[in-house]
Amino acid sequence: MSSEEGQGPGFFTSKLERMVGWARKYSIFQYPFVTACCGMEYMSTASGHYDMDRFGAGLPRFSPRQADVLFVVGTISHKMAPVLVRVYEQMCEPKWVVAFGVCTCTGGFYDNYATVQGIDTIVPVDIYIPGCPPRPEAVLDGLMKLQEKIEKQKQFY
Amino acid sequence: MLVNIGPSHPAMHGVIRLLTELEGEKVLKVQAEIGYLHRAFEKSCENSTWTQAMPYTDRLNYVSPLINNFGYCGAVEKLLGIEIPERCKYIRVLMSEVSRITDHLTCIAASAMELGAMTAFLYLMKAREYLYEIVEEVTGARLTISYGRIGGVKSDLPAGFEKNLLDSLKKVERELSEVDRLLTRNRIWVDRTRDVGVLTKENAISFAITGPVARASGINYDVRKAFPYFVYDRMQFDVPLGERGDNYDRYLVRMEEMRQSIRIVRQALHDLPGGAVAVDAQGEVIDSFDLIDEAKLGHTAGLLRVNTTVEPTLEGTERRYRDRVLPKGRTLALPSKEDTYSNIEGLMNHFKMIMDYHGIRPPAGEAYFPVEGANGELGFYVVSDGSDRPYRVRARPPCFFNMAGLHTMLEGYMVADIIATFGSINMIAGELDR
Numbered sequence: 102m103s104s105e106e107g108q109g110p111g112f113f114t115s116k117l118e119r120m121v122g123w124a125r126k127y128s129i130f131q132y133p134f135v136t137a138c139c140g141m142e143y144m145s146t147a148s149g150h151y152d153m154d155r156f157g158a159g160l161p162r163f164s165p166r167q168a169d170v171l172f173v174v175g176t177i178s179h180k181m182a183p184v185l186v187r188v189y190e191q192m193c194e195p196k197w198v199v200a201f202g203v204c205t206c207t208g209g210f211y212d213n214y215a216t217v218q219g220i221d222t223i224v225p226v227d228i229y230i231p232g233c234p235p236r237p238e239a240v241l242d243g244l245m246k247l248q249e250k251i252e253k254q255k256q257f258y
Numbered sequence: 259m260l261v262n263i264g265p266s267h268p269a270m271h272g273v274i275r276l277l278t279e280l281e282g283e284k285v286l287k288v289q290a291e292i293g294y295l296h297r298a299f300e301k302s303c304e305n306s307t308w309t310q311a312m313p314y315t316d317r318l319n320y321v322s323p324l325i326n327n328f329g330y331c332g333a334v335e336k337l338l339g340i341e342i343p344e345r346c347k348y349i350r351v352l353m354s355e356v357s358r359i360t361d362h363l364t365c366i367a368a369s370a371m372e373l374g375a376m377t378a379f380l381y382l383m384k385a386r387e388y389l390y391e392i393v394e395e396v397t398g399a400r401l402t403i404s405y406g407r408i409g410g411v412k413s414d415l416p417a418g419f420e421k422n423l424l425d426s427l428k429k430v431e432r433e434l435s436e437v438d439r440l441l442t443r444n445r446i447w448v449d450r451t452r453d454v455g456v457l458t459k460e461n462a463i464s465f466a467i468t469g470p471v472a473r474a475s476g477i478n479y480d481v482r483k484a485f486p487y488f489v490y491d492r493m494q495f496d497v498p499l500g501e502r503g504d505n506y507d508r509y510l511v512r513m514e515e516m517r518q519s520i521r522i523v524r525q526a527l528h529d530l531p532g533g534a535v536a537v538d539a540q541g542e543v544i545d546s547f548d549l550i551d552e553a554k555l556g557h558t559a560g561l562l563r564v565n566t567t568v569e570p571t572l573e574g575t576e577r578r579y580r581d582r583v584l585p586k587g588r589t590l591a592l593p594s595k596e597d598t599y600s601n602i603e604g605l606m607n608h609f610k611m612i613m614d615y616h617g618i619r620p621p622a623g624e625a626y627f628p629v630e631g632a633n634g635e636l637g638f639y640v641v642s643d644g645s646d647r648p649y650r651v652r653a654r655p656p657c658f659f660n661m662a663g664l665h666t667m668l669e670g671y672m673v674a675d676i677i678a679t680f681g682s683i684n685m686i687a688g689e690l691d692r
Binding site: 142163178214 | 380386
């Protein structure tokens, strides 16, 4: 109990991890980096019909310093990419990134000179939600998967 | 002091960079930088066939995608010189107006939220959901629908549509009156929007601004009245005009336009030639998979007269509906699914419409077709060189001209008014940057 080094996770450490994971997954403050059409489905998901608030993810924080999940919603063009990376770097650990919509996953059907072919080329991504735009139910499914990931991962303190 | 209201900002409207020169709280100069959502719409259209350009047009003004679809289709039909079926014109008018309502709902909801009225946002989003369900019933998708086809629309209206639409319109009207009671005579709302962001009539004309923003400044220009297209000349509706050109007038103009759009939808539904109900199949009805099996085995006798049921995503494209919403020519639109699957002429027709270097081939020439988009005059200028791909598709984005005039609406006011004014001009980045 007093010194856990060299013994792997003990009883109290693993319980603490699970509690921190539970708390973190139900209090998600998103930074909605909204650019394009997916923003409309994001607004629908955040509204009354398909509520995101019941998952604990209802409050968007419009400053990256105060947010922990970066929802990249909508096409990222090459002009916008440095802005996205800068916002990502301004967020504090622990942070997660959700690629919302197929334009952020792989570039979508904008296979041209102007579009970043998937934001995982510039920031590390945790959850991919494909769809053009994804239905709100798909967004909620992605959110639940994110919550699972947050709960089960090794927590940073 | 130079402050950069960066491309990623808390306002709900699109990506834009506003370089503002401030003196304390007062705004001296504003310079807008756009292009953060440039997705190469015009270049992509040059690399796809005429029908493949349709999904790109959806994503221009993504809150009212049906209007963009029909604008592009109208331009190509003008180039081809064809007339679309009567029923199809009414369907297009109906769906355009539904799209216009969703656009204005989103605009007012977002501007209300930016000023702190979160309740109005939630109520208007609820109203928008009712309309999205209607759009989904007809087209299959909520937002990016690709419903228009050159010469018509993809499929006919489904069964039970009339009742659902009228119910939804009643609910939307209820929400509108609720938000009206919350906002229109609200002291805080009026204080924050009245005499803020004034756009004078001279400025509006010199910047070529159209749409609700110009109408709020007193300019009586609506493409539906000035150059009527589809069946707008048979619809009775009013065009609301503002006086002062401030944010409050723009809000009022949009609210009234929504009510007028509901009026147009009801008229279009009432006047639909062929009635609102789907045509009942007379005689024998067999499933499309059975039809295909019969055709493959060679039992093709009588198959030209049989009616089929197809799977949900293809509903509305069967033979009994096809001529109501698509032109009759073989070179203009796809044949109905029964013809494609059951006889070789239909299959060949289908192939010739789809394959590269075949398909719709408008004669060489150019055409411009303006429609009344939710933000103003949305025009499509289409150039053809006689091949199956467009030579040039240019969209005249109404937001572009609104944004050019934005700095006149912001200079001289306070910093806090920037977001309010910016929200009221409804800048949609997909349209602005294409």
